[in-house]
Amino acid sequence: MTDSTRVRLSLAPTVIPPMSAKACCHTVADQTAGTTEPVVALVGAPNTGKSTLFNGLTGSRVTMGNWPGTTVEVSRGVWRTTLESPTCHCEDCSCADAESPLAITLLDLPGAYSLDAHSPDEQLTRGLLQDGTADERPDLCVVTVDASRLAHGLYLVSQIRELPLRVVVAVTMSDVAAQRGVSVDTVLLSQALGCPVVATDPRRRTGLAALATAVRTTLTDPAPAPRSVPASDDTLVIDDDRFTWLSAAAAQATVVPGHDRLTLSDKVDRWVTAPVAGPLIFLAVMWAVFQVTTTVAAPLQDALDRFFSGPVSHAVVSLLTLAHLNGSWVEGLLVNGLVAGVGMLLTFVPLMALMFVLLALLEDSGYLARAAVVTDRLMRTMGLPGRAFLPLVVGFGCNVPAISATRILPDARQRLLTVLLVPFTSCSARLTVFVMLGSVFFGANAGTAVFGMYVSSVALVVLVGLLLRRTLWRTMGAEPLIIDLPAYHVPTLRLTAAVVWQRLRGFLKTASGIIVITVCAVWVLQAIPTTGGEGFGHVPVENSVYGVVARSISPAFAPAGFDQWQTASALIVGFVAKEAVISSWAQTYATEQPQPGQAGLLGDHIQAAFQQSSGGHPLPAVLAFMVFLLAYTPCVATLAAQRREVGLRWTLFGVGMQLVTAWLLAVAVFQVGRLFW
Amino acid sequence: MNPGMELASAPLGTPLTLVGIDDPAHRRRLATLGLREGAAFRCLTRTIGGGRIVLVGGSRIALSRDLVQQLRAQAA
Numbered sequence: 001m002t003d004s005t006r007v008r009l010s011l012a013p014t015v016i017p018p019m020s021a022k023a024c025c026h027t028v029a030d031q032t033a034g035t036t037e038p039v040v041a042l043v044g045a046p047n048t049g050k051s052t053l054f055n056g057l058t059g060s061r062v063t064m065g066n067w068p069g070t071t072v073e074v075s076r077g078v079w080r081t082t083l084e085s086p087t088c089h090c091e092d093c094s095c096a097d098a099e100s101p102l103a104i105t106l107l108d109l110p111g112a113y114s115l116d117a118h119s120p121d122e123q124l125t126r127g128l129l130q131d132g133t134a135d136e137r138p139d140l141c142v143v144t145v146d147a148s149r150l151a152h153g154l155y156l157v158s159q160i161r162e163l164p165l166r167v168v169v170a171v172t173m174s175d176v177a178a179q180r181g182v183s184v185d186t187v188l189l190s191q192a193l194g195c196p197v198v199a200t201d202p203r204r205r206t207g208l209a210a211l212a213t214a215v216r217t218t219l220t221d222p223a224p225a226p227r228s229v230p231a232s233d234d235t236l237v238i239d240d241d242r243f244t245w246l247s248a249a250a251a252q253a254t255v256v257p258g259h260d261r262l263t264l265s266d267k268v269d270r271w272v273t274a275p276v277a278g279p280l281i282f283l284a285v286m287w288a289v290f291q292v293t294t295t296v297a298a299p300l301q302d303a304l305d306r307f308f309s310g311p312v313s314h315a316v317v318s319l320l321t322l323a324h325l326n327g328s329w330v331e332g333l334l335v336n337g338l339v340a341g342v343g344m345l346l347t348f349v350p351l352m353a354l355m356f357v358l359l360a361l362l363e364d365s366g367y368l369a370r371a372a373v374v375t376d377r378l379m380r381t382m383g384l385p386g387r388a389f390l391p392l393v394v395g396f397g398c399n400v401p402a403i404s405a406t407r408i409l410p411d412a413r414q415r416l417l418t419v420l421l422v423p424f425t426s427c428s429a430r431l432t433v434f435v436m437l438g439s440v441f442f443g444a445n446a447g448t449a450v451f452g453m454y455v456s457s458v459a460l461v462v463l464v465g466l467l468l469r470r471t472l473w474r475t476m477g478a479e480p481l482i483i484d485l486p487a488y489h490v491p492t493l494r495l496t497a498a499v500v501w502q503r504l505r506g507f508l509k510t511a512s513g514i515i516v517i518t519v520c521a522v523w524v525l526q527a528i529p530t531t532g533g534e535g536f537g538h539v540p541v542e543n544s545v546y547g548v549v550a551r552s553i554s555p556a557f558a559p560a561g562f563d564q565w566q567t568a569s570a571l572i573v574g575f576v577a578k579e580a581v582i583s584s585w586a587q588t589y590a591t592e593q594p595q596p597g598q599a600g601l602l603g604d605h606i607q608a609a610f611q612q613s614s615g616g617h618p619l620p621a622v623l624a625f626m627v628f629l630l631a632y633t634p635c636v637a638t639l640a641a642q643r644r645e646v647g648l649r650w651t652l653f654g655v656g657m658q659l660v661t662a663w664l665l666a667v668a669v670f671q672v673g674r675l676f677w
Numbered sequence: 678m679n680p681g682m683e684l685a686s687a688p689l690g691t692p693l694t695l696v697g698i699d700d701p702a703h704r705r706r707l708a709t710l711g712l713r714e715g716a717a718f719r720c721l722t723r724t725i726g727g728g729r730i731v732l733v734g735g736s737r738i739a740l741s742r743d744l745v746q747q748l749r750a751q752a753a
Contacts (some may be wrong), residue, residue: 066738113709149735155709182735239708256735266721266730269737373739380741481728481741504698646684 038219039105040079043125043160044144045153047486049172051075053144053202055498057211070359077110081212081571107138113317113484115159130163140166140219142211147177147184147199148487149256154246157193161227166218167195170211174199176487181257189253196226199346203492209527229646254616265488269370277372285367288455289358289446298439300350308343329527329537337523337587353504359397360499364491369483376481382465383479388418391626392461396454399634403641413473419646420654421465423634426457429578433629436582440603441610441622453626459510460631462662481566520575522546522584541588546611560666561614561621561674571628578637601647620673684729685742697749704753710738712753718752 012040044050058077082101107128110121115130117123129137141160145153150171160167160517164440171184190197196214200207230241271277315338320331362368372389379388395402409415426434434453438446525546529539539548542565550569557563566588573580582602589605607618614621633639633655642651681696695716698704704713711734712718718733727742740748 031730116705116709118706151710151734152711152736177735180735239705243708243713247697262721266732266737269730273722273730273739274721275725373724373728374728376728461750480703480744481739482703482710482744483739484710485737486741487731487737573703591712 016402031504037103037105038139039107039140040130040140040215041107041109042142042144043109043112043129043137043156044170045113045146045156045484047484048111048144048146048153049202050111051108051143052495053142053170053200053228054106054200056205056208058106064324075153077108079104079106079212081214081216082209083216097619104215107429109614109676111154114156127164129160134164137163137165137193139214139635140168142168142170142215143206144170144172146173147171148180150182150184150189151246151250154193154250158227158242158246161194162229164223166221166223166225167193168211168218169193169197170207171197171199171467172202173487174201180261180263180578183255185255186255189249190251192249194227203495204491263487263554265485266364269485269489272367272370273373282374284373285371287451289355289362290671291466292354292358295447297350297354297435297665301435304346304350308339308346312343332522332527332537333523337520342583349504349508351434352428353500355397356504357496360496364489364499372483373481373485378462380481382417382421382462383469384414384418384421384465385569388414391418391422392425395422395427396457397428399423399425399427399638400641400661402647405637406645415540416646416650417465417468419642420650421461422470423638423642423654423658424457424460424464426629426630427578427634429635433578433581434572436603437606437622437626440607441619449626453630456627457630460661460665464657522569522587525549526588547575548600556663557628557666559615559671560624560663561617561670562610562625562628562666564609565614566609567613567625571632574629575633575636577637578629581629589617614670614674617670617674617677619677626664627669628662632658632664660670681751684720684748684750685727685744687720687750689723692716692720692753694753695719695748699747699749703744703747705750707744711736712738712748714743718750 002135038176042050042054054077056074057079080101080103109125110505111124112122114122115126117126129141142159143160145152145157157167157169169189172184174184177184186197186199191313196218198207198211199216200211202208203580227245229238232238240468272281277588284335313335316334317326317331320326320328320334325331362371371393375384375389379385382388388406391402391406391409393402399422402425403419405419406415406422409418431450434450435446438449443448467584515650526541526544527537528545529536530545530548531539531543534540534543546569547565550565550572553572554565554568556564557568562568566585569588570584573584586602589602610618610621639651639655642654686692687693691737694711695714695718695743698707698712707713712731715731717732721732721737722730723732724739727745728740729745730737730739
């Protein structure tokens, strides 16, 4: 999730009504330049540096990376421009307006190869640029084109030039082009395309001032006459005309070597997409990712844990003592509610940061696109194209953006199937629980246990996918894989840091929003007595409203070996967000025995609980619990995203399917496991 | 059936010209990526599952086996 303001367009899966770039930019005031300021849309094919350019121009943070389709939603920011040099040469200049800084509202439209609307992403771009009226369209369109493969990006330019729009072409990736012996003459290209062309390097932030000047200058001109196309209903005839036009423009403006040079990327690709080496490299990369997030993160987590359960809790109690509130329900709410819950959650910040760094490195380096090639065959057994791997991989970071990313799938049924499968990918919030349980129950083998959960997650996606294909979607055909492979990059520190900080901020926002509310709601439910003679905030959890609810649900988990009511209650809050599972445990156990420093003993409490509920088979029981946690509803935010993409009915179907799958698997794991352990 | 050889049987690294795409459903999608009839390209790598990475107009495009089977090419 990104924290930058996003234009949330409620898109029907197939039909997109004409929409207004201006209306949607002006609906939220905070990040908008103003109602009279120009609106500029940034469009371009995936992997052309479009999102990086957006970030460089606005300073706001959006999802960036080398992966096609990362920018699924429209992001928006304010681009504060100044002119590089005055446009007029009056001696006594009065053209203050033209030279003064101008704030432009910049829209970052999803990556699109064309306006043909193969996917909802492209439909959205088409809707904003083509189908709206003149008033609804943006004032200008900046199209990013990759210099190393100019003709490839010019198809979109050819279509946009057929519309009555002001266009500026931003040529990116000139460094990659130079390595391949390709150079682009922007002046000749500008003449051939009939619009200004500026060379920029968004990764190193060069050419941004020249782009601002070109945009400012073009904005003062009327929209150019659209390029004329043959009057024909046959799309092939029109396409032929476009390709002739763009090939001529590319040939005129570029110097290319006699043949395409083979690059280091090509040599690397020979290995990473090869039949045997490819899957092995893929597994090794995934294994390394999870080793880092378990073994490297653990000491950092322990230090933060000690900090929150020790000094922070003590400081809060001391402050409350000064205010004569010690021992009151206020202390309970603050120490056992806020500090125990949110504090525990914050100890996972290093883990999340490491996970996000690794994901960002994989995305920005270009490896994830190769991973889609490697896994294509596996995806096809589920009737999903290789492209479906993108949302599923993103799901391992967070399910919410993964569900949005399903929009890159052109077929509505494939989209629906992927939306239903994404929640089975083990997101990093679930990882926090797996790591904690792994280290408590499996000690030195924690990394292996966690890795096992990821393997189970992949197996679940495959098996449920197959099951749905054999039952509900028997007639669905699979789209063949066509994926544009970006050149490998050495990830830049700034770009990686920006992506990590953006995702971490998203995580912390969840922490301070849904989680704090949940933790406090749980505390309040735990504070309300159900028996007479006990006051608010001074009731054993077992006798509270919450305890009664959890207790009534817990017998359902007896066949899976974890029918302790505290475990059931952790699963209830886990429905809201997986980050809350551990804080719920911390809270219920701390509330039971409210002595300072209890949180450090949380592992002992949980071990004792599983020992008791499983009848002496704690390991199969905890594995069953982890499997249940893996398979049931990830969080309410995922449900909200699902509802947006596939509607309420399918979302509810997904919830039901996941609960049934989770329960059956948990029971199977425990019943089989206890025969051996 | 288009003339030319199946792409699957074309040697890696040889300059090729695309002469036909059997299934018209994929024609436009491939065309926007530069793979249209008459385009000069090369197969760079044979990928897992029988697909190819092709080099066309500076772009590296990974194609799955079923697409590779639909493309006809001849030596340039």
